[in-house]
Amino acid sequence: MLTIRNLPVRFAAVATLAVASTFGAAAAQATDITGAGSSFVYPVMSKWSAAYAGKTGNRLNYQSVGSGAGIAQIKEGTIDFGASDAPMKAEDLQKYGLGQFPIVVGGIVPVVNIAGVQADQVKLDGATLADIFLGKITNWNDPKIAALNAGLALPAGKITVVHRSDGSGTSFNFTNYLSKVSPEWASKVKFGTAVEWPTGVGGKGNEGVSQYVRQIKGSIGYVEYAYAVKNKLAWVDLKNASGNFMKPSADAFAAAAATADWASARDFNLIMTNAPGEQAWPITATTWMIMYKSPTNAGNTKVAFDFFKYALEHGQPAASELDYVPLPAALVSRIEAYWAAEFKH
Amino acid sequence: MPTFPATAAPEQRAIRDARHERLFRWLLKGCALIVLAALLGAAGATLWGGREAFATFGWHFLVSSEWDPGNDVYGALVPVYGTLATSFIALLIAVPVSFGIAVYLSEVAPTWLRTPIASAIELLAGIPSIIYGMWGLFIFAPFFAEHIKPWLTNNLGNKPDDGKLSWVAEHVPFVGKLFGSDYPFGASILVAGIVLAIMIIPFISSVMREVFQTVPTRLKESAYALGSSTWEVSWDIVLPYTRSAVIGGIFLGLGRALGETMAVTFVLGNAMQLSASLLDPGTSIASTIANQFSEAAGLQKSSLMALAFLLFVVTFIVLLIARLMLRRLASKEGR
Numbered sequence: 001m002l003t004i005r006n007l008p009v010r011f012a013a014v015a016t017l018a019v020a021s022t023f024g025a026a027a028a029q030a031t032d033i034t035g036a037g038s039s040f041v042y043p044v045m046s047k048w049s050a051a052y053a054g055k056t057g058n059r060l061n062y063q064s065v066g067s068g069a070g071i072a073q074i075k076e077g078t079i080d081f082g083a084s085d086a087p088m089k090a091e092d093l094q095k096y097g098l099g100q101f102p103i104v105v106g107g108i109v110p111v112v113n114i115a116g117v118q119a120d121q122v123k124l125d126g127a128t129l130a131d132i133f134l135g136k137i138t139n140w141n142d143p144k145i146a147a148l149n150a151g152l153a154l155p156a157g158k159i160t161v162v163h164r165s166d167g168s169g170t171s172f173n174f175t176n177y178l179s180k181v182s183p184e185w186a187s188k189v190k191f192g193t194a195v196e197w198p199t200g201v202g203g204k205g206n207e208g209v210s211q212y213v214r215q216i217k218g219s220i221g222y223v224e225y226a227y228a229v230k231n232k233l234a235w236v237d238l239k240n241a242s243g244n245f246m247k248p249s250a251d252a253f254a255a256a257a258a259t260a261d262w263a264s265a266r267d268f269n270l271i272m273t274n275a276p277g278e279q280a281w282p283i284t285a286t287t288w289m290i291m292y293k294s295p296t297n298a299g300n301t302k303v304a305f306d307f308f309k310y311a312l313e314h315g316q317p318a319a320s321e322l323d324y325v326p327l328p329a330a331l332v333s334r335i336e337a338y339w340a341a342e343f344k345h
Numbered sequence: 346m347p348t349f350p351a352t353a354a355p356e357q358r359a360i361r362d363a364r365h366e367r368l369f370r371w372l373l374k375g376c377a378l379i380v381l382a383a384l385l386g387a388a389g390a391t392l393w394g395g396r397e398a399f400a401t402f403g404w405h406f407l408v409s410s411e412w413d414p415g416n417d418v419y420g421a422l423v424p425v426y427g428t429l430a431t432s433f434i435a436l437l438i439a440v441p442v443s444f445g446i447a448v449y450l451s452e453v454a455p456t457w458l459r460t461p462i463a464s465a466i467e468l469l470a471g472i473p474s475i476i477y478g479m480w481g482l483f484i485f486a487p488f489f490a491e492h493i494k495p496w497l498t499n500n501l502g503n504k505p506d507d508g509k510l511s512w513v514a515e516h517v518p519f520v521g522k523l524f525g526s527d528y529p530f531g532a533s534i535l536v537a538g539i540v541l542a543i544m545i546i547p548f549i550s551s552v553m554r555e556v557f558q559t560v561p562t563r564l565k566e567s568a569y570a571l572g573s574s575t576w577e578v579s580w581d582i583v584l585p586y587t588r589s590a591v592i593g594g595i596f597l598g599l600g601r602a603l604g605e606t607m608a609v610t611f612v613l614g615n616a617m618q619l620s621a622s623l624l625d626p627g628t629s630i631a632s633t634i635a636n637q638f639s640e641a642a643g644l645q646k647s648s649l650m651a652l653a654f655l656l657f658v659v660t661f662i663v664l665l666i667a668r669l670m671l672r673r674l675a676s677k678e679g680r
Contacts, residue, residue: 065639066639066640067640068639068640068641068642069639069640071642072642158527158529160528160529160530165610165615165628165632165636166635166636166637166639166640167414167636167637167638167639167640167641168640175415188415189415190415190416191415192414192415193414193640194414194636194637194640194641194645195413195414195415196411196412196413196414196415196416196617197616197617200616201528201530201532201614201615201616201626202614202615202616202626202628202636203615204610204611204615204636208482208611211482211483212530212532215486215487215490215530215531216529216530217529218529219530
């Protein structure tokens, strides 16, 4: 009687043990790492993490919560790495024992909606672009615009500026570029993830700005390159720091990353807008990964580095598909040297 | 003589009942206190979070129209104005329409039609606000910019396309300013108000319909017997009878309009600038917080918390006004 009664219990015990051991074995193989921050890298992060999980079984949980929140969470140590569109200052990194490095490059392009105007037809330089966003140039037939666009008759029409309404890395890099090319912008508006826009209307996210630009005749906005391609918006060619008019393209973004002066930037603390290269696209951006130099959870950090190594060395096709640009080889080896020198892992 | 052993039992039962009664009361009190605690907690937390902003800017925070993260200077006037203006427009549209719906459903509509329309209204109330926002951004705002706005700016505004002021803009004060805009897009304070109105109509009209049904048939039929029209019965019998509940329903809708975030963010244009024109873009408290919170730090974050606290204050003041209005109406009733 007694044994029979106990039989199911025993079965249950055996079953539990078996299940526990399989789970235990799985846990030993696969590690879940967590990152949070920038929404700029979210699409490519999800693509990489799916590919990486398929290869190694380690899963990456990336939360696209915004750069500010990403930095706050890594400071509290609740995640394995943070991701920010703006680099952290050297003293902050030192204070918290953090290190940072770029992971992927993307371009931000001004887009316009002018009747009959296609992509790559309108040409602007930094100062003119800043004057438009300052509200000083208000009509498309302004002589300053005409001077840059010989042969293209732009119709008279009010310019409506479209900017991001939410705080974003896209705005950070765009306003950083305007600060570099316009002293007035630098002193009045400054740069940041959100600023006090002198004129215009705000769309939420890249989608919001794309939508507004499509709907408003005579508008100019700025979006990540991928959104301009996807929404078939007419982008503007920009004059770069060495005086060449550039079309936005993967090569031009890569050229900006390659020619930016990384050698003298401690902890990669360099915003690469207005890069000096001959073929560089002037509004090129990256996202920094932020990690502890002496991590408390060494296992997770090891996996995180393995993931970043995979992303830097084998992530190009996935990045290119999403219109991001892989980092140039010289920068990759610089980052790997930085890992070896600065991080314990 | 038979004994009555049962006498002890009722006593015990009375004690047990009393204990249950006490327990039940505590439970009820607890439920009510949770609401109070949540309210005080949220208000206290936002005030605490915003202390830095209040300490830095003082009263200037309330009256300054500047919101400049670049220079770390913040003022709440633009979002507060946007919140009040959009909600006011929403009420201006939603209250008459809801009254019409409720009167139609309770007085005029044939019985077989009442239930389907009433359920349709309740379904409308359940649509998530993001859907209204998308509809507003993709469909209504372009339609408004194309077909309604030109008419408004040309016939009422002080900045018509052909430069010729209309009679209204010239002779009626303020109207020209309210409808004058040379900004070519739909998303604006007026559009946000209209979208909000559509969102709160289900709330207000379903409350109105419920309470209109509580009016005794005797009263209404007496009025009809004396030769009153449907309008007179609705206005002179039904409305006074249900007044406090109707105002309660209106303020329920207003509360939703004041705090609405997602839909407004899509159709308000998100421009931090103060403009008298209803056709210019603006911003509201809730949409400013939604837009900027994730990337804010330091004083900017504190200012957003302070904004959240102001939303509490604005809502509280509005509800207070509602209470006072109700009291004045109630005191008039005696005469």
